[in-house]
Amino acid sequence: MIDRTDPEGAIAAAAKRCSNWGRWGADDVRGTMNFLTPQKRTQGASLVRRGVSFSLSQSFDANGPQKGWRRRTNPVHTMLDTGTDAAAGVQGFPHGIGGADDVIAMPLQCSTQWDGLGHIFDHGYAWNGRLAAEVVTSLGDSRTGIETVADVIAGRGVLLDVGRTLGTDGELPDGFAITEEHLTATIDAHGVRVGRGDIVLVRTGQLARVRRDGWGDYAGGPAPGLSFTTADWLHRTEIAAIATDTWGFEVRPNEFDDAFQPLHQVAIPHIGLFLGEMWDMEALAADCAADGVHEFWLTAAPLPITGAVGSPVNPIAVK
């Protein structure tokens, strides 16, 4: 049981139990992505049977969920050239060619995304025991920038549709803490295995709910999500990454009286685990429910933005 009054003690204990510091050497920058080996990729590719593909990305536009928390905004997309300009004949190009270009300004954590290893710190320490102040300055993450895993994230994906398995009408309520028991029950219900190097997708159903009811407090408010107590499972299973269809991966409100994302504080700096957030698993989950196959080939390549502590991503699952 969680002692709701002592997040700091619980975090310290979990961090000690689950630490991967030094596991891949003092210079490591890839954390659990080290589990995602070529063998896992050949295994994953063998899961492509029908050739159907699914984008797991939400839209990137002004209609997103961001409301200003930590100054996160929705993307601002503007045009450098347009078809109306081309039609008006003002572009100055020869032989009838016209063109359109565009620009985007956005927080890297505004929509479907990866958290990089420089995203969260524990008492001033970043992944592998490095000093946060030396790793992530205003210049960005000089060690574990998201570009360090630019070529890794393609492998076996497993969908754990906890919403469909344990929820009502396919959805878990806000505040529902998904425990190891829930994960195991879902795994068993799906008849799938989860293990080293897998990329695990946990569907809570919250995204389906906010699509129906409006964003509300999707960005930062109450949500179903992983219980703090799953830290050991996340460590023990040796998965490469985990993603949810929610804003913040873990259950909200958090399971301590005064807390902010305590599972992040263990998972990212101590386990070295990559977290995906705001993934859209709806179409994929419907397909998995229909054919009973919850494993697939998954590519989720971050943009190699030098020094970024996260990245927008369009994950592609192929079954």
Add this chain to the structure above:
Amino acid sequence: MIDRTDPEGAIAAAAKRCSNWGRWGADDVRGTMNFLTPQKRTQGASLVRRGVSFSLSQSFDANGPQKGWRRRTNPVHTMLDTGTDAAAGVQGFPHGIGGADDVIAMPLQCSTQWDGLGHIFDHGYAWNGRLAAEVVTSLGDSRTGIETVADVIAGRGVLLDVGRTLGTDGELPDGFAITEEHLTATIDAHGVRVGRGDIVLVRTGQLARVRRDGWGDYAGGPAPGLSFTTADWLHRTEIAAIATDTWGFEVRPNEFDDAFQPLHQVAIPHIGLFLGEMWDMEALAADCAADGVHEFWLTAAPLPITGAVGSPVNPIAVK
């Protein structure tokens, strides 16, 4: 032979010969991505043998090649929170958690990218015969925005290393126009086939050169690239997409006396072909040269930025 004095006539003739307007119905927004079928994906997945993965993306940072052409700049990456802030204890979070967030502002055509179907027009017409002024306004591309192919671009990739096959020290000189004959010779040399639904990567070697010598005029200056005369090959082969390691896909200077990217004017609005630019094929090409295998599984998922006429992309090849 090309009549260097008549780009407009040559473009009109090629457009007529190669048009795919209406091929997939009046409402089509995916152009040649229609060739990339589930069958192609199962075929492509079977090419994963060793499980090795390659990122084909250049970096996204301030050290890129952009010099202001069409107001394109290099990305500006700034931090919303940092490790130095966390270490200084100024973030106000409980139980010792600290965090870093970041923001990017960039042209969507600044580094490794896809051109969407709304990127280029011919005499005021966009893909499938639509009016450019109705398709792409300041609000973006309301019909063929890059989000319309968010789930498609995963399939069989083929590398045509024209630089290694026909160049000196693996590189074609600037101004080298790659013709159908060059493509065929490379295909034959590699012992690979190219056909319907493939994603074709053409390596010229220019990126290797500018990496060695400095960006110079990589963004917009002289370059090896596809000859205007390959329009029929691009159409006839029914490939899904083609990408190069250069800024602009086609040979520069262009093959007409007064011209600006004439092959784009046929390929995008008339063939409905997706063009990739500034892809980094160096590591992949070295591997292909070593093992003699020039085909692979390729995922190149654009960010679904609503209404965008292009997208940054981190293509992942797996062999």
Add this chain to the structure above:
Amino acid sequence: MIDRTDPEGAIAAAAKRCSNWGRWGADDVRGTMNFLTPQKRTQGASLVRRGVSFSLSQSFDANGPQKGWRRRTNPVHTMLDTGTDAAAGVQGFPHGIGGADDVIAMPLQCSTQWDGLGHIFDHGYAWNGRLAAEVVTSLGDSRTGIETVADVIAGRGVLLDVGRTLGTDGELPDGFAITEEHLTATIDAHGVRVGRGDIVLVRTGQLARVRRDGWGDYAGGPAPGLSFTTADWLHRTEIAAIATDTWGFEVRPNEFDDAFQPLHQVAIPHIGLFLGEMWDMEALAADCAADGVHEFWLTAAPLPITGAVGSPVNPIAVK
């Protein structure tokens, strides 16, 4: 009386009555700023008696009123370097110097601002009878960009505190249409004159209200403001510019059944009048109410952003 069913007819009639097209020649780009002469400036400077200065600018930050209308957002301010970086010793400068730099991304119409002459068109025509499509493209305003008045806007300011004069507790209710009669009554109450070359500030009190009650729909919603019927007064008085403490200068909802900012459509393209919006007149107005002097020296210099159709501004009044 306004025929609420015929905005187009009313606009056309007012445009005809009030047009300044050609008044300053075919090449004119300054519109009513031509009224702001050196003589007006010497007159204005003589109004500086006590030397007290007032900023009439709202804040530029994430807590502003913008909610996405026409994709307008609040400013995003990020740091390129910080004091926490400097203190952490990671900046790499010699002899103990440290530094901080910053970046802003914002719509030019997000907070206290000037509307430039390229901001509004009437049936495809811009100020002085130019074609909107030739004046304002994706490259910006090539003729009447805000930089063309970079050195002009300093002169005699007059505050018309209609809120204090005619409102309840100093505020006009939303939807209150300020007519010429209201303006005249306020002028008389203040004992001030308004004429050629003046910069007129109209305080409605709405900003005081939203400061107290929350932004609500300040950006785009109901508001007190100028009646459409003041077009003739705006033209006849030959003022150089007019500004309000509201989002949109004119009364909202507008005075026609189906309308969007009809007075703008006359004032900007036909009169060539500069409109200021979202100005904060609270401190100045309190001072004017206290000493009974409603005229002052006013400098309201736009940033000379080349080709901009508006500009953020920090107007400074000195009495």
Add this chain to the structure above:
Amino acid sequence: MIDRTDPEGAIAAAAKRCSNWGRWGADDVRGTMNFLTPQKRTQGASLVRRGVSFSLSQSFDANGPQKGWRRRTNPVHTMLDTGTDAAAGVQGFPHGIGGADDVIAMPLQCSTQWDGLGHIFDHGYAWNGRLAAEVVTSLGDSRTGIETVADVIAGRGVLLDVGRTLGTDGELPDGFAITEEHLTATIDAHGVRVGRGDIVLVRTGQLARVRRDGWGDYAGGPAPGLSFTTADWLHRTEIAAIATDTWGFEVRPNEFDDAFQPLHQVAIPHIGLFLGEMWDMEALAADCAADGVHEFWLTAAPLPITGAVGSPVNPIAVK
């Protein structure tokens, strides 16, 4: 004489001699702007004789001098709506109204600007002895943000045209260190006085040179500028602010062997002095040379960007 080998010692000694810490109380955030009193403003306004106005701002656009130093870029200005859109009839507004809006993204130090008091630190200390790490975080400057002087900077301006007085053809060469003797000689030549609360503009002529010859290394390279030895003059004269027509105010290369802007390190955190950079004094200076009057009314209001360590500005001089 300057010991070129000991910048740290020289800075420490100058800081001790020139410190204004505590002069206006422990809570002060305005530094030398405290010298700019209402009396100074009435004095300044009396200098308006002919009513002619001058903008001292360079352009804000993509053609500026920035080349990436400290990741500073030139402004990126994009449109949210255009005249071409309006003319194409795609904006969806009633009664023939059309509109254009725009967006800017730019470093606050990219063109004509004020350095705020949070811009430079000395050994981790900011203005008035505050800890830099507590004052300027990723959230911006929480104490001395530029908004704290939003209403102050209007008063008496004095142009010291050192370029015309002591240079060749009106220009000082790069590397020319302007000493107190040079300032005094210029003051004497102009027959003007400089004292408490004045805003002093120092013209070197470098901007005229780069306008003629191209930007070159204007942003960060060699330049004429204030000698480190003027620290005492800057302190003793009790001026409110000083600005130059160069990128960095002080002479470049700096006068120590291994140095970076040592005069900043004294002027900003210790004197609490506001520095203006990249001001365009050309038109004003020509007028002053013509009529022999080098004093004027000056308004140079920063945008009140909350927490900014600097601000773009369009200073307006009126004579």
